[in-house]
Amino acid sequence: MAVLNDEQTMLRDMAREWADNEAPVSAFRRVRNAAPAAGYDAAAWAQMGEMGWAGIVVPEEFGGSAFGYLSLGMVLEQLGRNLTASPLASTAAAAAAIALGTSEAAKRDWLPRIAAGEIVATLAVDEGPVHDPARIATVAVGGVLSGTKQFVAEGDSAQAFVVAASNGLYLVTGDEGVTRSARHMADSRSHAQVAFDGAAAEKLGGPELTAQVIDLATAALSAEMLGMAEQAFAVTNDFLKQRVQFGQPLSTFQALQHRMAKMFTELELMRSAVEGALEAIDAKRSDTDQAVSLAKAIASDTLHLVSREMIQLHGGIGMTDEHDAGLYLKRARVLETMWGNAAFHRERFARLNGY
Numbered sequence: 001m002a003v004l005n006d007e008q009t010m011l012r013d014m015a016r017e018w019a020d021n022e023a024p025v026s027a028f029r030r031v032r033n034a035a036p037a038a039g040y041d042a043a044a045w046a047q048m049g050e051m052g053w054a055g056i057v058v059p060e061e062f063g064g065s066a067f068g069y070l071s072l073g074m075v076l077e078q079l080g081r082n083l084t085a086s087p088l089a090s091t092a093a094a095a096a097a098i099a100l101g102t103s104e105a106a107k108r109d110w111l112p113r114i115a116a117g118e119i120v121a122t123l124a125v126d127e128g129p130v131h132d133p134a135r136i137a138t139v140a141v142g143g144v145l146s147g148t149k150q151f152v153a154e155g156d157s158a159q160a161f162v163v164a165a166s167n168g169l170y171l172v173t174g175d176e177g178v179t180r181s182a183r184h185m186a187d188s189r190s191h192a193q194v195a196f197d198g199a200a201a202e203k204l205g206g207p208e209l210t211a212q213v214i215d216l217a218t219a220a221l222s223a224e225m226l227g228m229a230e231q232a233f234a235v236t237n238d239f240l241k242q243r244v245q246f247g248q249p250l251s252t253f254q255a256l257q258h259r260m261a262k263m264f265t266e267l268e269l270m271r272s273a274v275e276g277a278l279e280a281i282d283a284k285r286s287d288t289d290q291a292v293s294l295a296k297a298i299a300s301d302t303l304h305l306v307s308r309e310m311i312q313l314h315g316g317i318g319m320t321d322e323h324d325a326g327l328y329l330k331r332a333r334v335l336e337t338m339w340g341n342a343a344f345h346r347e348r349f350a351r352l353n354g355y
Contacts, residue, residue: 002275008071014051015078022047023084025324031085032188038120038157039190040085049117053088057096057216062111064095069216070278073223080227083327085189087120087154089224093217094121097162097169100212101204106171110160121160123217124149124194125210131340133164133214138196140165145172145201148193153338155192156182163196164210170201186330215292218339219277222292222299225335226274229303232310232328233263239314256313263306270302290352293345300335300342307332 004012023044031041048054056072058064072092079086095114098106098121113119125133127150138147145165152161161172172178177199183191237260240251250256277295280288307329311318318325336342 001271002070002279004070004074007067008074011067011071012074012078015053015075016081018047018051019078019082019084023079023082023086025082025327028083028085028327035188037182039154039188040087040157044084045086045088045120046117048086048088052115054091054095054117055115057092057099058111058115059099059107062099062107063115064111068278069219069281070275072220073226073274073278076220076223077227077230080224081231083228083324083331087122087157087190089217089220090122090154090158091120092220093123093213094158094160094162096216097123097204097209097213098171100209101169101171103171103202103204106202106204110171110173114160119159120154120157121162122152122154122158123162123164123213124152124155125164125214126150130337131344133210136164136166138163138165140167140170140201140203143201143203145170145177145196145199148195150193151183151185151191151338152194154190155180155194156190161194161196162204162213163201164214165201168206169204169209169213171204172196172199172201174200176200185334187334189331189334211289214339215289216281218296219274219281219292221335221338222274222277222295225299225303225332226270228328228332228335229267229270229299229306232303232306232325233260233267235324236260236263236306236310236313250313259309259313263302263309266302266305270298273298290349293340293349293352296340297342297345297349300345303332304336304342 052065053075055064056067060066076089098110114121127137163170163172177197179195181193183193185191241249243250273295277291280291310325311329314325317323
């Protein structure tokens, strides 16, 4: 478990309190039922901007706090606990790409607005049904970019796209040459197919920047998955203590105790791996790519286990829409595939280690 300083502890506690009071799961249900085009509550996003969360990874000279990726992960973990629909993870990944890129104009024009929560930005990489950064057909020539990206998170509302082309990362702003088509996914969140046809683009960096930014996005996503898994476990544990069957609480049955113990140990391993990846990013370690793949593989497996057990251990009520279990399961299945599933990252981890 990561050792937090006083500022990080305060940030984590503030994020937890805000999520519980202002963005419980019932708030996600309202967003799902209202089905806004953006896929999130604009008022809640504005509050996040006011609290400085949108600028956690933005350098101080551009209006951010440069608080680091472990700090960002702690906020995303707390939001993940309650399935909060927000563009924070996607916007942070795009902000990181701009901050790490070579375009001073892009930093000056866009980072202050991102840090203030004024705009939504996102990262557009994949062009097929599965994550495969080695196969990118999008091309950029002479400052003009063409290609189609599938399942872009927050693609419905983003004002800025950080797009992976065959020769690096590009920033695309505005709607000229950009066509969005909504994709309705199981998690009821914003996903869009985005087609770029002669869109004006500014280069941020080469393929090495693409790989680095994908790792940042993957680590942030793993933090959200950690929060979801922790909450799914907690809700299930409370249910087993309260539900009485055959005259005694379900939590007294040894077989169920074994299943909960299995999940608890997997959650501890998941936390260690996810926080380790975030710390590796902050420390700029040479093995960051390995730490990120390890975290995502473990996070995907663990969230799959806990969300499945949440359904099964709740019995019939867990199969209904009235209970939150199904919401966690649906979001989990989407996040498991984003930026590579467990099999992808196990293979990548092995390859990075020479196997």
